[in-house]
Amino acid sequence: MLLFIVVAVIVGYITWTYYSWRRLAHIPGPAFCGFTQLRQLYWIAQGQPAAHYAESCARYGKLVRVGPNQLITGDAEQWRKMGSIRSSYTRSNFFEAARFRRGEDSVLSMRDEKAHTDLRAKLGPGYSGKEVPGVEAIIDKSVTEFVELVQQYVSTREVFRPMDLSEKVNFFTLDVISALAFGEPFDNLRDDKDNPGIIGDTQRSITLLAIFHELPYVYLFLEKTGLLERLQAFLGDDFGFNKVFKIADAAVERRFGKAEKSYKLPEDKNDMMGSFIRHGLSRKQIENETVLQVLAGSDTTAGAIRSILVPLMSNAQAQKKLVEEIDRANITGVVVTDAEARNMPYLQACIKEGMRWQPPAPTLLSRKVPPEGDTINGLFVPGGTKIGWSGHAIHHDEDLFGPDADIFRPERWILCEDGGDCDSPSKLTQMNRVSELQFSYGRFRCLGEIVARIEINKILVELFRRFEVNSCNPLKVFEMNFSSDVFVQAGMWVRVTDRRRA
Numbered sequence: 321m322l323l324f325i326v327v328a329v330i331v332g333y334i335t336w337t338y339y340s341w342r343r344l345a346h347i348p349g350p351a352f353c354g355f356t357q358l359r360q361l362y363w364i365a366q367g368q369p370a371a372h373y374a375e376s377c378a379r380y381g382k383l384v385r386v387g388p389n390q391l392i393t394g395d396a397e398q399w400r401k402m403g404s405i406r407s408s409y410t411r412s413n414f415f416e417a418a419r420f421r422r423g424e425d426s427v428l429s430m431r432d433e434k435a436h437t438d439l440r441a442k443l444g445p446g447y448s449g450k451e452v453p454g455v456e457a458i459i460d461k462s463v464t465e466f467v468e469l470v471q472q473y474v475s476t477r478e479v480f481r482p483m484d485l486s487e488k489v490n491f492f493t494l495d496v497i498s499a500l501a502f503g504e505p506f507d508n509l510r511d512d513k514d515n516p517g518i519i520g521d522t523q524r525s526i527t528l529l530a531i532f533h534e535l536p537y538v539y540l541f542l543e544k545t546g547l548l549e550r551l552q553a554f555l556g557d558d559f560g561f562n563k564v565f566k567i568a569d570a571a572v573e574r575r576f577g578k579a580e581k582s583y584k585l586p587e588d589k590n591d592m593m594g595s596f597i598r599h600g601l602s603r604k605q606i607e608n609e610t611v612l613q614v615l616a617g618s619d620t621t622a623g624a625i626r627s628i629l630v631p632l633m634s635n636a637q638a639q640k641k642l643v644e645e646i647d648r649a650n651i652t653g654v655v656v657t658d659a660e661a662r663n664m665p666y667l668q669a670c671i672k673e674g675m676r677w678q679p680p681a682p683t684l685l686s687r688k689v690p691p692e693g694d695t696i697n698g699l700f701v702p703g704g705t706k707i708g709w710s711g712h713a714i715h716h717d718e719d720l721f722g723p724d725a726d727i728f729r730p731e732r733w734i735l736c737e738d739g740g741d742c743d744s745p746s747k748l749t750q751m752n753r754v755s756e757l758q759f760s761y762g763r764f765r766c767l768g769e770i771v772a773r774i775e776i777n778k779i780l781v782e783l784f785r786r787f788e789v790n791s792c793n794p795l796k797v798f799e800m801n802f803s804s805d806v807f808v809q810a811g812m813w814v815r816v817t818d819r820r821r822a
């Protein structure tokens with residue numbers, strides 16, 4: 321009997337593997353990917369799935385099979401089409417693992433189209449800043465604290481004070497998001513310390529999260545059986561994710577008290593949580609959105625800032641041009657305004673180029689092909705297939721960005737007549753269309769884009785307005801990096817000097 325069961329299971333598995341391979345056999349891809357997800361998991365274990373997806377697109381084309389039911393696209397227009405308002409593509413089960421607590425969705429994990437649209441409408445006013453007056457002032461406070469902290473690390477001929485810039489950037493994004501989300505900054509910058517103690521653990525958890533995104537059934541099994549909660553309990557209160565839950569719950573508790581809906585409008589606070597409450601979110605929903613804000617709003621933005629800083633530190637000419645532009649701008653305020661920064665063409669070119677060079681959210685975010693299927697690049701893709709993006713392939717497309725697409729060169733974003741080397745306005749428009757995909761598109765577009773862009777603009781101007789920043793080890797600009805769901809770099813040791821004293 322046991323032998324029969326074993327044989328039946330083996331035969332069943334082989335038959336299932338054969339049929340799932342055959343379904344998409346006409347779509348090219350690396351060997352064995354049509355049979356198993358092991359290769360994808362291996363890429364995650366190596367910490368560089370983004371690079372492997374990009375290599376696969378370079379080798380096999382703009383539609384590539386990387387798993388039995390997983391394709392990736394390196395085609396910007398296809399990615400745009402799948403996110404557009406009228407598209408019948410939906411979110412795939414990739415997003416199940418964005419539900420951090422058992423059975424409780426956040427806007428990022430929500431797969432029901434109508435519920436997702438409704439929730440986005442309620443969250444929009446808070447995220448857009450319409451109902452959170454003084455977003456810029458709140459960010460300015462953290463920028464000022466960032467500058468004060470960097471000042472403490474200024475090296476001179478006599479004294480060398482190496483600084484881990486990646487850590488300080490993380491402090492900055494976490495302080496901003498905690499201040500905006502629930503009106504209580506973590507004060508990491510003030511204390512030069514990861515006060516909530518979450519940075520290392522959340523970065524390490526990103527690998528586990530990437531595995532769950534690839535294997536949503538494993539995640540669902542753990543969630544449904546309660547094993548996920550047990551795992552969270554096992555990791556203990558000091559584990560990064562658990563700390564984020566505790567911080568978010570405590571912030572909500574301070575607003576709601578013990579009751580579900582005791583919040584009184586006259587005492588409302590003008591932060592994002594206040595806006596969400598006014599738009600009718602329940603206490604549970606707010607707890608989950610607050611967790612999401614801390615997780616989605618810190619490492620992504622920190623990764624983007626570092627993606628711009630890393631190449632700037634190894635490109636003396638670009639850093640010089642940026643500093644000259646900042647000096648020419650004659651900024652009079654303590655902190656540059658967002659409007660002033662948006663008017664600096666070289667700064668904007670550096671931002672687009674850094675994020676293009678190393679996209680902050682570079683992999684998958686898979687959509688599900690509608691039941692009737694779709695024909696892409698002449699290949700029929702059956703309904704239910706998952707298609708994710710290779711941000712790296714899309715943003716390194718040589719047809720659009722030229723043969724040197726792999727290197728950092730901000731001039732490509734500036735027209736020849738304005739001192740750059742882009743020879744046609746229509747090409748620039750096309751490049752900008754691709755650049756905006758960093759924040760996704762249409763129905764799925766990032767809700768925190770406005771906040772992120774203000775943060776990036778301000779921190780770069782204020783850093784280079786006052787300091788010269790050089791890597792301590794140009795051969796190893798950062799000690800560790802991985803590039804899966806988000807791009808993380810840690811251990812960016814730099815020597816900072818004060819430009820005014822130089």
Ligand code: HEM
Pocket residue numbers: 427428429440497612613616617618620621624680681685758759760761763764765766767768769771772
């Ligand atoms: C450079 C920084 C950032 C990048 C590159 C980025 C990128 C993205 C991307 C690609 C998505 C779409 C996921 C999808 O396609 O389904 C997304 C969604 C989201 N992001 Fe961001 N993000 C950034 C910063 C932020 C910040 C600062 C916040 C919070 C203030 C935030 C909050 C969100 C939220 C709530 C969603 C979910 C939107 C939805 O499901 O409808 N993000 N982000």
